[in-house]
Amino acid sequence: MTDTPYLVHGVFWPAPPEQAGAPGAPPVLRLQAPDGTFLETALDDGTRLGFRLAAGRKSCLGHHRVHGPARRDHVLCRNQSPAARGHQCERCFVADEFRLMHEFHRGGGVPPGLRSYLMQPHWLYVATFANGASKVGTASDLRKWQRLAEQGAVAASYVARAADGRVVRILEDLVTRDGGLPQQVRSAAKAAALAAPAPADRLSSHNAALADDARRLLSTAGETGFEVVQETWKRPGLAGRLCSVTARHPYPHELDAGAHGFTIRSVCGPFVLATLEGTDLEFVLDLGRLKGRTIELGEHRSEVPAVQEALF
Numbered sequence: 001m002t003d004t005p006y007l008v009h010g011v012f013w014p015a016p017p018e019q020a021g022a023p024g025a026p027p028v029l030r031l032q033a034p035d036g037t038f039l040e041t042a043l044d045d046g047t048r049l050g051f052r053l054a055a056g057r058k059s060c061l062g063h064h065r066v067h068g069p070a071r072r073d074h075v076l077c078r079n080q081s082p083a084a085r086g087h088q089c090e091r092c093f094v095a096d097e098f099r100l101m102h103e104f105h106r107g108g109g110v111p112p113g114l115r116s117y118l119m120q121p122h123w124l125y126v127a128t129f130a131n132g133a134s135k136v137g138t139a140s141d142l143r144k145w146q147r148l149a150e151q152g153a154v155a156a157s158y159v160a161r162a163a164d165g166r167v168v169r170i171l172e173d174l175v176t177r178d179g180g181l182p183q184q185v186r187s188a189a190k191a192a193a194l195a196a197p198a199p200a201d202r203l204s205s206h207n208a209a210l211a212d213d214a215r216r217l218l219s220t221a222g223e224t225g226f227e228v229v230q231e232t233w234k235r236p237g238l239a240g241r242l243c244s245v246t247a248r249h250p251y252p253h254e255l256d257a258g259a260h261g262f263t264i265r266s267v268c269g270p271f272v273l274a275t276l277e278g279t280d281l282e283f284v285l286d287l288g289r290l291k292g293r294t295i296e297l298g299e300h301r302s303e304v305p306a307v308q309e310a311l312f
């Protein structure tokens with residue numbers, strides 16, 4: 001349907017393949033139709049994606065109620081209110097149970113469903129992005145792989161398996177305080193880095209060294225309730241081309257207005273390497289910029305910019 005306005009919820013990665021080496025399912029662009037149903041558009045190598053931005057501000061994406069490790073309800077925003085706090089309106093922000101996670105970490109009480117979610121084992125990881133910028137982070141057991149896939153990491157290692165979500169956040173703060181690793185790398189910095197990525201093998205060795213430092217810190221910290229682990233995160237095959245040193249350019253248009261259309265070659269997190277009709281050049285886009293925007297799908301195409309191909 002070409003004229004249906006869809007609210008974009010973002011790029012989501014499915015669970016990894018059960019068999020090692022099997023190609024995983026591609027990520028999807030998750031779209032909310034006006035009747036509250038969802039459309040998921042696969043973002044695979046060769047997928048043509050065309051859309052036009054509707055006018056207006058970003059809308060609220062609703063909130064979550066948590067019932068356990070694997071069960072949560074996504075409650076859509078009642079009025080599709082404008083987003084006021086991140087991707088939520090004030091009402092959904094207050095109602096969101098995941099917001100209470102930080103209370104739990106500080107010893108506060110949380111609802112039973114969220115408590116059972118937080119009591120599952122959690123993983124501590126070190127992730128490295130395309131320019132070498134790195135962070136420490138946490139993933140629940142059931143989202144161990146996806147948590148890294150959705151952030152657009154080029155290389156990552158698990159450094160500890162913690163008994164629950166409280167212990168893992170204590171470890172995370174410890175690695176930040178004593179190891180100097182931040183807990184966030186901004187999307188704009190990740191996208192800019194993917195426009196001129198460092199060689200992936202160099203990023204892998206940099207990540208391995210940082211992960212070893214973190215493991216050393218943890219094993220002498222005197223905390224309990226976790227074990228140090230040696231495990232490498234496996235980057236999805238679809239991200240390979242975007243994470244390699246090929247010629248590409250930053251996408252020259254803002255994703256907050258206008259018509260866009262391109263063919264996807266490679267995807268890493270919410271970042272896409274795409275070709276435009278009328279040129280062989282490849283461009284890096286951050287589809288995460290569409291989150292909260294309303295789009296209409298259709299046979300649109302991006303205007304080809306006048307860029308001068310770098311000489312190699």
Ligand SMILES: [Zn+2]
Pocket residue numbers: 060061062076077078081088089090091092093
């Ligand atoms: Zn809302």
